[in-house]
Amino acid sequence: xxxxxxxxRHTSTKCILISSIQMFLLRRSKFLLLVCSISVAVSEEEAxxxxxxxxxxxxNEAESLENELHGTEPVEATLDAIDPPEEEPEEETLQDQPxxxxxxxxxxxxxxEMLENQMxxxxxxxxxxxxVGEETAPSVDETQSExxxxxxxxxxxxxxxxxxxxxxxxxxxxxxxxGDLVPRRKWTEEELEKGRELCAEALQxxxxxxxxxxxxxxxxxxxxxxxxxxxxxxxxxQLFGDHMKRNFTAAFELFDELEREGEPMGQxxxxxxxxxxxGVNSSQAKSLVYYTFSAFxxxxxxxxxxxxxYWSGIALIQGCESALSYYRKVAxxxxxxxTAHGGPVIRRHRLADETDLPPDEKQFDxxxxxxHAFLASKGDTQAALILGQLYYEGSxxxxxxxxxxxxxxxxxxxxxxxxxxxxFLGKLHSEGYPNVEQNDEKAVQYFKKAASEGNLVGLxxxxxxxxxxxxxxxxxxxxxxxxxKSAEQGWPEAQVQLGILHYTGRGVAKDARKALKLxxxxxxxxxxxxxxxxxxxxxxxxxxxxxxxxxxxxxxNVAERGPASRMLMEAHEHYKMGNTDxxxxxxxxxxxxxxxxxxxxxxxxxxxxxxxxxxxxxxxSRALLHWSRAAHQGYSVARLKMGDYHYYGYGxxxxxxxxxxxxxLASDQLHSAxxxxxxxxxxxxxxxxxxxxxxxxxxxxxxxxxxWEAVVPxxxxxxxxxxxxxxYHWTDYLQAVKTVGLDGFLGKDWDLYLMAALGALLxxxxxxxQAQQRQQEERERRRLAEERRQRQEEERxxxxxxxxxQQD
Numbered sequence: 001x002x003x004x005x006x007x008x009r010h011t012s013t014k015c016i017l018i019s020s021i022q023m024f025l026l027r028r029s030k031f032l033l034l035v036c037s038i039s040v041a042v043s044e045e046e047a048x049x050x051x052x053x054x055x056x057x058x059x060n061e062a063e064s065l066e067n068e069l070h071g072t073e074p075v076e077a078t079l080d081a082i083d084p085p086e087e088e089p090e091e092e093t094l095q096d097q098p099x100x101x102x103x104x105x106x107x108x109x110x111x112x113e114m115l116e117n118q119m120x121x122x123x124x125x126x127x128x129x130x131x132v133g134e135e136t137a138p139s140v141d142e143t144q145s146e147x148x149x150x151x152x153x154x155x156x157x158x159x160x161x162x163x164x165x166x167x168x169x170x171x172x173x174x175x176x177x178x179g180d181l182v183p184r185r186k187w188t189e190e191e192l193e194k195g196r197e198l199c200a201e202a203l204q205x206x207x208x209x210x211x212x213x214x215x216x217x218x219x220x221x222x223x224x225x226x227x228x229x230x231x232x233x234x235x236x237x238q239l240f241g242d243h244m245k246r247n248f249t250a251a252f253e254l255f256d257e258l259e260r261e262g263e264p265m266g267q268x269x270x271x272x273x274x275x276x277x278x279g280v281n282s283s284q285a286k287s288l289v290y291y292t293f294s295a296f297x298x299x300x301x302x303x304x305x306x307x308x309x310y311w312s313g314i315a316l317i318q319g320c321e322s323a324l325s326y327y328r329k330v331a332x333x334x335x336x337x338x339t340a341h342g343g344p345v346i347r348r349h350r351l352a353d354e355t356d357l358p359p360d361e362k363q364f365d366x367x368x369x370x371x372h373a374f375l376a377s378k379g380d381t382q383a384a385l386i387l388g389q390l391y392y393e394g395s396x397x398x399x400x401x402x403x404x405x406x407x408x409x410x411x412x413x414x415x416x417x418x419x420x421x422x423x424f425l426g427k428l429h430s431e432g433y434p435n436v437e438q439n440d441e442k443a444v445q446y447f448k449k450a451a452s453e454g455n456l457v458g459l460x461x462x463x464x465x466x467x468x469x470x471x472x473x474x475x476x477x478x479x480x481x482x483x484x485k486s487a488e489q490g491w492p493e494a495q496v497q498l499g500i501l502h503y504t505g506r507g508v509a510k511d512a513r514k515a516l517k518l519x520x521x522x523x524x525x526x527x528x529x530x531x532x533x534x535x536x537x538x539x540x541x542x543x544x545x546x547x548x549x550x551x552x553x554x555x556x557n558v559a560e561r562g563p564a565s566r567m568l569m570e571a572h573e574h575y576k577m578g579n580t581d582x583x584x585x586x587x588x589x590x591x592x593x594x595x596x597x598x599x600x601x602x603x604x605x606x607x608x609x610x611x612x613x614x615x616x617x618x619x620x621s622r623a624l625l626h627w628s629r630a631a632h633q634g635y636s637v638a639r640l641k642m643g644d645y646h647y648y649g650y651g652x653x654x655x656x657x658x659x660x661x662x663x664x665l666a667s668d669q670l671h672s673a674x675x676x677x678x679x680x681x682x683x684x685x686x687x688x689x690x691x692x693x694x695x696x697x698x699x700x701x702x703x704x705x706x707x708w709e710a711v712v713p714x715x716x717x718x719x720x721x722x723x724x725x726x727x728y729h730w731t732d733y734l735q736a737v738k739t740v741g742l743d744g745f746l747g748k749d750w751d752l753y754l755m756a757a758l759g760a761l762l763x764x765x766x767x768x769x770q771a772q773q774r775q776q777e778e779r780e781r782r783r784l785a786e787e788r789r790q791r792q793e794e795e796r797x798x799x800x801x802x803x804x805x806q807q808d
Contacts, residue, residue: 248279656688
C-alpha cells in the first residue's frame, strides 16, 4: 500500500517510515528514538516542498501514529461536563449501586483523551520550574526533536543523506533481526499451566504478607516455566536484593526479555534502571520511553511515574491535565479495592527524624502488644478491645488479621457487652473476610445492639444496612436518619456515605456543596474515600470551582496508598537490619513513583551512609537531586539540605547566593528555625547577602521565638553579634572623641555627671557592704544561741541521770 503509484512521493515516504516505526514497536524499542528522529526529519524535509495549505502536517502524523499504535480512531478528548446538581433530574441516583463506596458519576478519560491533554500541555506557555540538573522535553509539534539532557540531537537531512541514513538503519535492523534468531525456549501448555498455578500460590502468600524465601522460590520456579508475572517478580527481587541475591545483570536480562514480549512490568523495570543508572548507564531519554509505554500498557506503577513527572515537570513540560489523567486512573483502581474503613494503616518512617527516637522502636511496640495480650488473657476487656482494633486496622506494626480481630471483639462482647465490640463484630460480618463468615443477619443483630447504646459505628452500620436492604427491608429514609446521627458524632464513614447521598440526591435534597463539606470533614481523619470523592468534585467542578491542581494532588494522595505503599515499610525494615543498599534501591524506586518520603529517605541514606552500588563521586550529586525533589513537595528539611549543599559545595559548585535563596524559602514558606538562624549568620558575616547586623539580629530573634530548641544557640549568637557590633563601632567612638573632645561628645558638665555617678556607685557599695555585715552578725548570733541551747540541754540530761542514780 505504501509503495502504490497512486500515492504522492512525500506521502509514500511518510507511510513507509511510520509503518517501520510500528514494526519496531511491536518487536523491540531499542532504536525507537533514532527511528522517530529520522521520521520527523524526513517528514519535515518533504513537507517544506509542499504548499502551505497541504493538509498533512507533522502534528496530524503524530496523532495518526498514536491512534495506530492503540488501534483506535481519532476521537475528541474532552471531559463530559457534569451539570450542576440543581439542574439534574431527581431520578439520576445511585439506587442501582447502593453499596458504592465512592462517587459513581465520575468520567475516566481514555488513552486518546490523555494523549490530547499531553499535546495541550506541550503547547501551553505556562510550565513549572524544572529540577536541578534536568531539562524539559520538547513538545509534540516542535520542528526539531531534542533528546533529554542534551545527550544527542536529531538534525534535518536532505534526500541523499536520508537515503544513507535509511540504509544504515536497515543494516542495523538486519543485525538486530539476526540477534533475534538466537533460539529461545518455548514452553509447552502444560508448563505454562503449571507456572500459572505456582505463581498464583506465590501471589497468595505475597498478598497475605507472608513473604519469605519459599515464596520467591515459588516465583522462581514459575518463572522457569514461562510465567510473565513470576519473571517480573523475580527480576525486581534480583534488582532490589530482596529475598534473592542482588544481580543487576540477571534482572536487566529478565526485564529486557519481558519488554520484547510487550510486558509493561518489563518496560517499567528497564525505565527504572535507565532512569536511576543502576546496573546500566543512565539515560533519561530511554527511561522516559519505557515509562511511557509501561503506562500505556496499563501498569499502575508506570502511570504513577508518568503522573508524577508531568506533575513536577521532570524531563517533561509540566502539565497538570496530563498528570490528572494518569493519577485518576491509579486512584480509581485503588478506590475500587478499598473497604468502607479505608484500608490498612501504613507506617511512614522518616529516617531523618529517627535520630532522636529510641534505637529499637519496633521492639517497644512488640513488647507493648505482648503486654496487652497478657492483660487480655487475664480478662482485661479494655486491652482486648485495643488488640481487636489494632488487628482490624493493621496499625502500630501489627499485621492486619481479621480472624484475630474477631476473636478479641467476641471476647469483649461476651464478657462486658461493650457497644464498640458489637459494632466491629457487625462490620466484620457485614464485609466478610477470610475465616470470618459474611452474614447480614448477624451483622444487623450486632449493629442494633451497638446502635441502641448510641455507638456511632453501630449507627453507621445500621444506616448502611437499611440503605442497601441487607438483613432488613430496604428503607432509605431510616438509613439516612442513622447515618445523620453517626455523622454528627464525627464518624468519617458515615460522613462519606451521607456526602454521596447529598451528591446524588438519594433520600435527601440534592446539595453538592453540603456533600463537599461532608467529604472535607471526613478527609480530616485521613479517609481515602473522602479524598477520592473530593478529587472527583474538584476535577469536574461540581460544588466548587474546578481546580486541576487540587484534584491532581488529591488523586496523588489516594494513588500513593495503593500496593506500592507496602514497600515503604519493607524498605525501612531492610534499613534497620543493615541492608542499606536494598533499602536505598527500594526508596529510589518509590521516589520515581513520587513518594516524597522515599525521596527524602533515599537522599538521607546517600548523605549519611553512602552506597556500594553508586560511585563515591556521584553520591552527593544524587543526594542533591532527591533532596530537590522532596523539597519541591514541601519538605522543609529537604529545602534546608539544598541550602547546605550549595553553601558547602556538596554535589554542586559552592554558591552562597543560591544557598541563601533556599534558606529564605525554608524560612518564609516553611518557617524553619534552622533556616532563620542560617540567614542571620549569613547576614552577620556577609556571605551571599549584604552584611547587616540589624537583619542578622532580626533573624536570630525569629529563630529563638519559633522553637525553644533554638534559644541557647541564638543567645550565644546574639552575644557574639553584640560584641562584634561594639568592636566594629568602637573606632567610631574614639574618632568622635578625638574630633570634638569630651566636652563636645559628652557635654560640658560631663565631669559633674561622672562624679555624681561615682558617688552613687560608692554609696551603693557601702549599702551592700553594710547589708552583708548585718547578715553575717545575724548568722553569728544564731550560731551562738544554738550552741548555748545545746549546752543547756546536755546539762539538763546530766542532772536527770545523776538524780536517777541517787534514787537507785
